[in-house]
Amino acid sequence: MDRPTWAPEGVDMTLPSPARMYDALLGGSHNFEVDRQAAEQGKALVPDLPRLALSNRAFLRRAVRFLVDSGVRQFLDIGSGIPTAGNVHEIAQEIDPECRVLYVDIDPVAVAHARAILSDNDNATAVEADLRKPAELMERAGATGLIDLDQPVGVLLIAVLHLLADDDRPAEMVSDLRAVMPTGSFVAISHLTSATRPEDAAKLGANAANKSKVGIHFRGREAITAMFDGWELIEPGVVELPLWRPESDRDQHEAPGRSLGLAGVGRKG
Numbered sequence: 515m516d517r518p519t520w521a522p523e524g525v526d527m528t529l530p531s532p533a534r535m536y537d538a539l540l541g542g543s544h545n546f547e548v549d550r551q552a553a554e555q556g557k558a559l560v561p562d563l564p565r566l567a568l569s570n571r572a573f574l575r576r577a578v579r580f581l582v583d584s585g586v587r588q589f590l591d592i593g594s595g596i597p598t599a600g601n602v603h604e605i606a607q608e609i610d611p612e613c614r615v616l617y618v619d620i621d622p623v624a625v626a627h628a629r630a631i632l633s634d635n636d637n638a639t640a641v642e643a644d645l646r647k648p649a650e651l652m653e654r655a656g657a658t659g660l661i662d663l664d665q666p667v668g669v670l671l672i673a674v675l676h677l678l679a680d681d682d683r684p685a686e687m688v689s690d691l692r693a694v695m696p697t698g699s700f701v702a703i704s705h706l707t708s709a710t711r712p713e714d715a716a717k718l719g720a721n722a723a724n725k726s727k728v729g730i731h732f733r734g735r736e737a738i739t740a741m742f743d744g745w746e747l748i749e750p751g752v753v754e755l756p757l758w759r760p761e762s763d764r765d766q767h768e769a770p771g772r773s774l775g776l777a778g779v780g781r782k783g
């Protein structure tokens with residue numbers, strides 16, 4: 515199996531990665547056979563899985579626009595994934611070209627590809643770091659000179675916290691990030707949930723663990739809401755993905771009551 519030119523040296527092409535599986539679900543081209551197979555296995559169990567990915571991207575777009583409208587001009591997108599249509603810098607810089615975006619991911623493929631497409635953008639770049647080590651992550655973010663901790667930051671944790679096990683203490687990671695963010699900062703979170711379709715959630719979680727060796731943790735409403743502890747929850751609170759401030763029918767990729775993701779935005783007061 516030849517390594518494609520876009521994949522960094524040393525990448526393991528025999529194990530699926532969440533970043534590349536998600537890229538495959540969105541119809542992207544930065545994934546390997548093993549990722550496409552994993553995405554297909556998920557779709558065989560839950561055929562509307564691609565709608566969930568679209569619904570999540572639509573929430574990301576609305577949340578970023580909301581944050582820019584609220585005065586945020588710098589974004590820390592953690593677990594940013596492989597760049598695909600509608601990236602944070604495109605959404606934010608369309609409204610204000612001065613918006614700065616730092617993409618952070620643990621996956622070297624995601625980081626390499628982000629750096630490549632951002633090479634001519636002075637206001638955006640990508641670094642490799644682990645959300646489970648917030649102090650180290652913030653050190654790397656600081657070294658880029660892109661994020662000014664004297665100004666409000668939009669922290670994006672979109673479809674990443676469900677990749678952390680309970681033992682990784684995801685709510686604590688969010689809280690550690692809040693502690694270093696200036697007042698007026700925001701956090702936007704989307705998270706896979708077992709609240710709406712528990713059987714489908716259980717099937718997908720078990721399949722990912724057994725077949726793909728990827729830990730995906732569908733959580734209940736209470737656990738996801740607890741991730742906003744200490745933040746002021748913005749209306750309408752923690753809701754199904756398509757119900758968070760929908761702008762048009764285009765945002766309704768999943769029917770109400772059927773979304774496998776919950777989302778919300780909080781502000782540090």
Ligand SMILES: C[S@@+](CC[C@H](N)C(=O)[O-])C[C@H]1O[C@@H](n2cnc3c(N)ncnc32)[C@H](O)[C@@H]1O
Nearest residue numbers: 533536593594595619620621644645672673674
């Ligand atoms: C499903 S993708 C989401 C991409 C993008 N945020 C979105 O919602 O469209 C999740 C991303 O989180 C990254 N990730 C997983 N664990 C991480 C960790 N501990 N630290 C940083 N990134 C992580 C994965 O590599 C992957 O790119």
